[in-house]
Amino acid sequence: MDGKKASRSKGVKTLGSGESALPSQSRRKFLASGAAVAGATVATGAGLVAARAEKIAVPPSNQEMGRPIDPKAYGMPSKYEAHVTRNRTDVFVNKQNWSDWSMTPLHQQVGIITPNGLFYERHHAGVPDIDPATHNLVIHGMVKQPLKFSMSDLMRYPSVSKFHFMECSGNGLTDWKAPKSKTVQQTHGLLGCAQWTGIPLSWLLDRVGLADGAKWLLFEGADGAAHARSIPIEKALADTLLVYGQNGEMLRPENGYPLRAFIPGWEGNVSVKWLRRIKVSDKPWHLRSETARYTDPMPEGKWRQFSMVMECKSVITNPSGGMQLHGPGLYEIQGFAWSGNGTIKAVDVTLDGGRTWQEAKLEDPVLDRCLTRFRFLWNWDGGPAKIASRAVDSTGYVQPTVADLEKTRAITGFVQHHNAIFPWSIAPSGEVANAIA
Ligand SMILES: Nc1nc2c(c(=O)[nH]1)N[C@H]1C(S)=C(S)[C@@H](COP(=O)(O)O)O[C@H]1N2
Numbered sequence: 001m002d003g004k005k006a007s008r009s010k011g012v013k014t015l016g017s018g019e020s021a022l023p024s025q026s027r028r029k030f031l032a033s034g035a036a037v038a039g040a041t042v043a044t045g046a047g048l049v050a051a052r053a054e055k056i057a058v059p060p061s062n063q064e065m066g067r068p069i070d071p072k073a074y075g076m077p078s079k080y081e082a083h084v085t086r087n088r089t090d091v092f093v094n095k096q097n098w099s100d101w102s103m104t105p106l107h108q109q110v111g112i113i114t115p116n117g118l119f120y121e122r123h124h125a126g127v128p129d130i131d132p133a134t135h136n137l138v139i140h141g142m143v144k145q146p147l148k149f150s151m152s153d154l155m156r157y158p159s160v161s162k163f164h165f166m167e168c169s170g171n172g173l174t175d176w177k178a179p180k181s182k183t184v185q186q187t188h189g190l191l192g193c194a195q196w197t198g199i200p201l202s203w204l205l206d207r208v209g210l211a212d213g214a215k216w217l218l219f220e221g222a223d224g225a226a227h228a229r230s231i232p233i234e235k236a237l238a239d240t241l242l243v244y245g246q247n248g249e250m251l252r253p254e255n256g257y258p259l260r261a262f263i264p265g266w267e268g269n270v271s272v273k274w275l276r277r278i279k280v281s282d283k284p285w286h287l288r289s290e291t292a293r294y295t296d297p298m299p300e301g302k303w304r305q306f307s308m309v310m311e312c313k314s315v316i317t318n319p320s321g322g323m324q325l326h327g328p329g330l331y332e333i334q335g336f337a338w339s340g341n342g343t344i345k346a347v348d349v350t351l352d353g354g355r356t357w358q359e360a361k362l363e364d365p366v367l368d369r370c371l372t373r374f375r376f377l378w379n380w381d382g383g384p385a386k387i388a389s390r391a392v393d394s395t396g397y398v399q400p401t402v403a404d405l406e407k408t409r410a411i412t413g414f415v416q417h418h419n420a421i422f423p424w425s426i427a428p429s430g431e432v433a434n435a436i437a
């Protein structure tokens, strides 16, 4: 598969990471099937050959003196990983780049956490430059005592840290109709998962004191778009966070530095970045992002507003579009599942375009509203295949097919909240491609 190259040492092909990483149960099955790991030729999915022990050369230690490091510089990935980056979409081209997005390379993400430099970013009017020393958050409106909090005020509070995914409601919006995106980065990369650190909003609402009849909050950003959303008070009190930390460090500028809202399980759009103001009211505002945008067409010409929850979804990231399989044999199918309504209970994988399904293995930890990794061992016979995953969450909700979605929604234009089962085709040549009809 792409990105998993077997290294060579003195003409001997060594075992690839895919093979050594087999879970012990599958490894036993693999061995029991007659394929010995050493001393025999093993045709595996990655086309790897295990060599006889006496022919294995020990990798050289040829570095007399390594390069020094700058102890004060921010650590960067290896230069050999320079191809692992976010990417703009090549399907939907913006005429200007004030409103733009770049996507997470999900096929290159090896754990459930998206590194900060690879976390997708979506901005409506560029990325503002905000000095935390002068940034303030104001909470006003229907409150007993309006208050202004500096960043140092906020950081004096005890903090909480939570692992959660965040997904743009438009994730995949261009990919259900031609022209189709090729890679999973393009089809599903408006998605990331991080450990978020900050304070529960309920603590600050407690400080200002909600007036009787308070029902909705306005969150507004300090960016050029003054991006704003109306948030129901129940959600704000339940689990909404104001975060300054992402994966153990301060937010990156493009992800809302120095302060953003983070609303677990809901569309990314409501997690307002560069947060400067929360206003309390008794009704929603019906803002641009709640009328002209971020609404869903329904059958009979109606439009659905405030569809906030990101419903259960999954996708296979390995193998995925643009990759190349090297001959029949054993492959580990891997992917992510997530749900804005709870934990992932199960993921099934199909190899035959949805006719039959088999249960994949979920990898710990399986956390509430968090990316969950699934794995499924597949012995590819070299014939054409159509693979896809189907997730079930802790509420019992089953990820729908496109046909299921079309029963309740009008799937036209740039579809938001499209969580249907997504197939990849494998050609006998080993080429993997987007198989949306
Ligand atoms: N102030 C502000 N907040 C914003 C946005 C924005 O453009 N401005 N974009 C929203 C959208 S559409 C999404 S999907 C998420 C993306 O967060 P990220 O860029 O950290 O991934 O931020 C949301 N918050």
Ligand SMILES: [Mo]
Binding pocket: 122, 167, 168, 169, 170, 268, 269
């Ligand atoms: Mo978004």
